[in-house]
Amino acid sequence: MTSEIGGYNFAYLDEQTKRMIRRALLKAVAIPGHQVPFGSREMPLPYGWGTGGIQVTAAVLGADDVLKVIDQGADDTTNAVSIRRFFARTAGVATTTRTAEATVIQTRHRIPEQPLREDQILVYQVPMPEPMAKLEPSRAETRRMHGLSDYGLMHVKLYEDIARFGQISISYDYPVMVNGRYLMSPSPIPAFDNPKMHQMAALQLFGAGREKRIYAIPPYTDVRSLDFEDHPFRAIRAPHPCGLCGAEDSYLDEVVTDNAGGRLFVCSDTDHCAERRACGHVGDDGVAEAAE
Amino acid sequence: MAYVAVKGGERAIDNAHAWLAEARRGDPSVAELEVDQIAGQLGRAVDRVMGEGSLFDRDLAALAIKQAQGDLIEAAFLLRAYRTTLPRFAQSVPIDTAKMAIARRISAVFKDLPGGQILGPTYDYTHRLIDFLLLAGAPPPPAPEMPPDEAFPPRVHDILGDEGLMEADRRDETVPGDLTREPLAFPAGRDVRLQALARGDEGFLLALGYSTQRGYGGSHPFAGEIRQGGVSVEIVPAELGFAIDIGDIEITECQMVNQFKGSKSTPPQFTRGYGLVFGVSDRRAMAMALVDRSMRAEELGEDVTAPAQDIEFVLSHADNIEATGFVEHLKLPHYVDFQSELENVRRMRRETELLTRDAAE
Amino acid sequence: MNEPRLLEANGLTLHFGAIPALVDVDAQLWPGEVLAIVGESGSGKTTLLNVLAGRIRPDSGVVQYRAPDGEMLDVHAMPAPALRGLHRSDWGFVQQNPRENLRMGVSAGGNVGERLMARGERHYGDIRAEALRWLAEVEIDADRIDDLPRVFSGGMLQRLQIARTLVTHPRLVFMDEPTGGLDVSVQARLLDLIRSLVARLGIAVVLVTHDIAVARLLAARIMVMQRGRVVETGLTDQVLDDPQHPYTQLLVSSVLAA
Numbered sequence: 029m030t031s032e033i034g035g036y037n038f039a040y041l042d043e044q045t046k047r048m049i050r051r052a053l054l055k056a057v058a059i060p061g062h063q064v065p066f067g068s069r070e071m072p073l074p075y076g077w078g079t080g081g082i083q084v085t086a087a088v089l090g091a092d093d094v095l096k097v098i099d100q101g102a103d104d105t106t107n108a109v110s111i112r113r114f115f116a117r118t119a120g121v122a123t124t125t126r127t128a129e130a131t132v133i134q135t136r137h138r139i140p141e142q143p144l145r146e147d148q149i150l151v152y153q154v155p156m157p158e159p160m161a162k163l164e165p166s167r168a169e170t171r172r173m174h175g176l177s178d179y180g181l182m183h184v185k186l187y188e189d190i191a192r193f194g195q196i197s198i199s200y201d202y203p204v205m206v207n208g209r210y211l212m213s214p215s216p217i218p219a220f221d222n223p224k225m226h227q228m229a230a231l232q233l234f235g236a237g238r239e240k241r242i243y244a245i246p247p248y249t250d251v252r253s254l255d256f257e258d259h260p261f262r263a264i265r266a267p268h269p270c271g272l273c274g275a276e277d278s279y280l281d282e283v284v285t286d287n288a289g290g291r292l293f294v295c296s297d298t299d300h301c302a303e304r305r306a307c308g309h310v311g312d313d314g315v316a317e318a319a320e
Numbered sequence: 321m322a323y324v325a326v327k328g329g330e331r332a333i334d335n336a337h338a339w340l341a342e343a344r345r346g347d348p349s350v351a352e353l354e355v356d357q358i359a360g361q362l363g364r365a366v367d368r369v370m371g372e373g374s375l376f377d378r379d380l381a382a383l384a385i386k387q388a389q390g391d392l393i394e395a396a397f398l399l400r401a402y403r404t405t406l407p408r409f410a411q412s413v414p415i416d417t418a419k420m421a422i423a424r425r426i427s428a429v430f431k432d433l434p435g436g437q438i439l440g441p442t443y444d445y446t447h448r449l450i451d452f453l454l455l456a457g458a459p460p461p462p463a464p465e466m467p468p469d470e471a472f473p474p475r476v477h478d479i480l481g482d483e484g485l486m487e488a489d490r491r492d493e494t495v496p497g498d499l500t501r502e503p504l505a506f507p508a509g510r511d512v513r514l515q516a517l518a519r520g521d522e523g524f525l526l527a528l529g530y531s532t533q534r535g536y537g538g539s540h541p542f543a544g545e546i547r548q549g550g551v552s553v554e555i556v557p558a559e560l561g562f563a564i565d566i567g568d569i570e571i572t573e574c575q576m577v578n579q580f581k582g583s584k585s586t587p588p589q590f591t592r593g594y595g596l597v598f599g600v601s602d603r604r605a606m607a608m609a610l611v612d613r614s615m616r617a618e619e620l621g622e623d624v625t626a627p628a629q630d631i632e633f634v635l636s637h638a639d640n641i642e643a644t645g646f647v648e649h650l651k652l653p654h655y656v657d658f659q660s661e662l663e664n665v666r667r668m669r670r671e672t673e674l675l676t677r678d679a680a681e
Numbered sequence: 682m683n684e685p686r687l688l689e690a691n692g693l694t695l696h697f698g699a700i701p702a703l704v705d706v707d708a709q710l711w712p713g714e715v716l717a718i719v720g721e722s723g724s725g726k727t728t729l730l731n732v733l734a735g736r737i738r739p740d741s742g743v744v745q746y747r748a749p750d751g752e753m754l755d756v757h758a759m760p761a762p763a764l765r766g767l768h769r770s771d772w773g774f775v776q777q778n779p780r781e782n783l784r785m786g787v788s789a790g791g792n793v794g795e796r797l798m799a800r801g802e803r804h805y806g807d808i809r810a811e812a813l814r815w816l817a818e819v820e821i822d823a824d825r826i827d828d829l830p831r832v833f834s835g836g837m838l839q840r841l842q843i844a845r846t847l848v849t850h851p852r853l854v855f856m857d858e859p860t861g862g863l864d865v866s867v868q869a870r871l872l873d874l875i876r877s878l879v880a881r882l883g884i885a886v887v888l889v890t891h892d893i894a895v896a897r898l899l900a901a902r903i904m905v906m907q908r909g910r911v912v913e914t915g916l917t918d919q920v921l922d923d924p925q926h927p928y929t930q931l932l933v934s935s936v937l938a939a
Contacts, residue, residue: 065503070641075645100654104330106329107652181795184792191788191826192827200661218660265663
């Protein structure tokens with residue numbers, strides 16, 4: 029079934045387009061957290077399904093790279109499979125599911141549990157790059173607000189949350205300040221992952237295809253989740269160990285196991301869970317590796 | 321109980337594609353649809369796909385319609401994704417609709433005019449009765465023919481313009497913007513706005529145009545002229561230095577005539593909304609012209625109050641490829657975020673419970 | 682009057698098309714002083730206010746503001762972020778229609794707290810305490826703090842706008858018809874509130890009003906504008922009790938007649 033796609037350039041995009049995207053990426057790296065408009069192309073995948081991430085990956089990918097693609101932390105979700113297959117076909121690069129082996133990781137909604145290194149690039153798929161989009165629909169207006177670092181609106185939203193609910197009610201796509209200057213959407217990762225962005229060794233690139241924006245966080249940059257001194261940011265995680273590997277510090281998926289309300293909590297990062305099990309960690313619902 | 325994570329996304333995708341191909345083919349005892357049948361007999365669908373797909377290629381559009389099982393937005397998407405990979409050889413010189421080989425030309429603002437009213441192959445005055453003769457496959461009676469008019473009929477806005485009643489064409493030598501290469505920026509010029517409308521979703525344009533007629537940003541429109549037919553496309557190759565004809569395309573053009581009260585510097589005159597679309601579609605061209613005129617509200621000193629007048633609103637939502645992608649992406653897994661919401665709501669409920677209990681004690 | 686001026690404008694001229702909105706206008710303001718700009722609608726007073734506040738650029742002329750560190754800033758030559766910074770902390774702007782300034786979908790407390798947060802305040806408890814204190818200052822009950830402004834009366838909205846503006850202790854506040862459109866009894870209470878707050882906090886105010894009585898109550902000095910020109914200026918009592926210019930005489934007498 030997986031026939032090669034003929035007649036297309038390495039990694040699908042033509043070199044002119046890649047150069048245009050790289051110029052936008054360089055600008056984005058130079059101004060951490062600032063959204064750089066770019067001439068997003070129409071990709072053979074639908075908008076909202078990772079066209080921005082795919083274009084960024086295509087622009088940074090070299091023949092020697094090893095690519096990992098995850099969606100919801102898993103390598104085997106259908107959209108991750110589809111995107112990995114796209115690059116395997118159009119670029120012929122090696123792919124992997126192991127975080128440690130990858131040089132480029134494209135992700136939707138998660139940051140891998142394992143700390144990333146300086147020689148790795150994390151590419152985020154971003155549906156809505158504007159962190160204030162839900163508060164102010166006009167992009168002309170939010171652009172002005174970023175220019176003037178006029179972020180009162182965002183802080184008011186957090187204030188209102190506490191006034192109404194006693195706590196900040198944002199649980200994913202939790203806004204961050206990058207390098208003390210730009211308010212940024214971390215993409216819809218769970219707030220649990222936000223602290224991993226801070227001072228990360230790897231380069232973080234963000235691509236929003238439909239909204240035609242690119243932004244970046246260079247390695248070792250300050251990334252702070254917005255909060256109040258007396259209501260500090262709290263990472264949210266289901267209060268259980270992983271049923272398969274027993275991890276108590278990883279982000280968990282909740283799996284419904286039967287019609288009687290049975291629940292199983294397992295690592296959302298499938299590679300992390302597999303690595304731990306390979307090292308002999310076993311959760312309450314798991315089986316020891318040696319037994320298989 | 322041992323739990324094994326679900327695997328096999330790859331195989332599921334392959335199987336889904338195989339099933340899709342079978343469903344597309346349909347009953348194998350019925351003859352397979354040929355692409356030239358679609359190109360020849362479903363011309364209006366092909367026109368729409370070419371317009372929203374931003375690529376004038378009847379055969380490719382017909383193939384896309386076949387591949388998409390007649391889902392026209394999906395077909396336009398296929399064309400777009402193909403188009404974006406094509407190299408660019410040249411930019412055409414502006415087409416001249418005054419030199420159109422006219423198939424249809426009507427004006428609602430004059431009873432009669434030089435060149436006459438030409439209905440062309442229109443559905444306008446058909447009675448919408450299902451034609452069971454088509455089911456039987458009877459050949460149509462021959463259509464009467466008349467010799468083509470040698471002279472080009474004048475455009476209605478030129479007739480009004482001669483009297484100074486119509487805003488003048490502004491000659492602009494700057495290279496028009498291109499949405500497919502440069503991201504949309506606001507404020508957006510009329511060149512980019514017209515491009516966005518020309519490839520915009522027909523349903524969206526129709527609804528917005530309709531809304532202006534119902535009081536949401538009215539512009540007192542008259543259909544000045546609708547003309548449809550073939551125009552030649554010319555390019556100027558750098559090595560030649562003069563224009564050469566590279567072929568004909570069929571288009572529909574609509575010039576709306578709108579009231580304008582005038583300003584301090586401009587006497588009262590008529591203004592225009594402009595629509596130009598591939599192929600045959602009065603609906604699409606007229607809706608485009610209405611929305612184009614509405615988006616000129618600010619430029620003409622009118623209040624911007626209605627959706628159709630809000631340039632950012634219209635341009636950000638006109639593209640059905642963007643819209644369908646983002647609406648449908650909601651079916652991708654979101655369980656990581658949902659899990660975070662779930663834990664959040666559980667935590668908030670716990671804390672509220674504690675508070676109520678404390679208060680009760 | 683040898684004290685350094687807080688705000689100074691020289692030679693402001695502005696045309697809207699062929700219409701002169703401002704013609705060679707000078708203005709000065711000292712710290713803690715309330716200056717009223719009066720005139721009929723179309724006299725250019727609101728335009729002048731907007732030019733002084735850096736919101737409309739004049740065709741010619743200069744507006745200078747003395748920053749807290751003593752430096753004279755050229756308001757129309759400042760980079761936009763710096764001017765925005767001034768508007769967020771050291772300056773305030775009270776609109777005739779409070780809905781233009783308030784966030785109608787945000788609670789009263791959030792509206793008052795916004796400027797504190799924009800200034801970098803990051804302690805929720807402190808912000809809330811300060812919001813409560815300011816609601817009390819403008820006579821809004823503490824239990825309304827989490828209510829949305831859309832359920833407030835016109836007078837309450839205007840008081841909320843004043844709390845939102847003054848919470849950062851600005852040194853200069855621009856007010857555009859702050860009592861316009863309110864009932865007379867509501868107006869009186871609001872004027873009283875503005876007068877006592879401004880006097881107690883030592884805030885300088887540029888006040889635009891078409892109402893001579895409002896000017897007399899609040900302002901120490903007055904500028905009378907007609908067709909974009911300043912026709913008379915001086916101490917409020919002096920100008921209103923003994924108007925020299927025929928237009929001022931007309932304004933004063935029309936108020937007396939009414």
